[in-house]
Amino acid sequence: MKKLFNAAFIYMVLGVASGLFYREFTKANAFPEGEYTQLAVVHTHLLTLGFIVLLVLLALEKLFRISRSAKLFGWFFWLYNAGLVLTAAMMVWHGSLTVLGEQSNAMIAGIAGLGHILLTAAMIILFIALGRAVNATAPSAASGTPSAVTA
Template sequence: MKKLYYAAHTYMIIGLVGGLYYRELTKLNDFTGDSQLGLVHTHVLALGMLFFLIVLALEKVFTLSAGRLFNAFFWTYNAGLALTVTVMTVRGTLTVLGHPTPAIAAHIAGGGHIALTVGLVFFFINLGKRIAGAPAAADLDARPQATGR
């Protein structure tokens, strides 16, 4: 569970720093147009921090980390998000500075999106298996209760 908490916390910091970086870089360069840099902040906070906070809650209920695919999900998803956000940051920075973006950036970003997708597939397969193996609420109610005597 701590791994999920640390991931959410790290993405919170990266998201806030990304927002600050966008604000300061565009202000220093008198840039008023659109760039991918303006999307980094929200992508990191939503796909990183918020997503891992939700996974943390699901971990508490279904013990997702006990599933075989948990580590595959965790590392594939994180690699995909890191790659995607890095390319967004580089492309946005180049746009703000008035430089062209290399064509390879689109291919690298595509690789990041593919890794994110594969990570999500691992996540949902793992979640489905953990839900299927979880005791039903009716089973929990039927257990004998401690009387405290």
């Protein structure tokens, strides 16, 4: 649980810092207000996918002990973080190029796509681990008491 809490806190700080970077970087480079750059949504991605999702997951961990399936949960945690960091980094890179008037390239899009693939794989693993945890704590139909069956 401590890993989830610490990661959520780090993403909250990064999300707020990326919003500040967006505002100051675009002002410093006289980027036209209202023109689109991916820098505008990096903070939203970090705050939502990093901070909020991990806080929700922290509550689910407290309720269902998802990490009981430690191997699955570990895979989820590291794949998710790698995917989110990779995706956000590519958004910052692409957005910065836009502000500087430079062209992006297929490599940036490909690496961002890899970040999204990692996020997707992590979410699938999370749902498998969550399903096992929910089923392990589900009441048995006959007795109405929690089942002792583990995944």
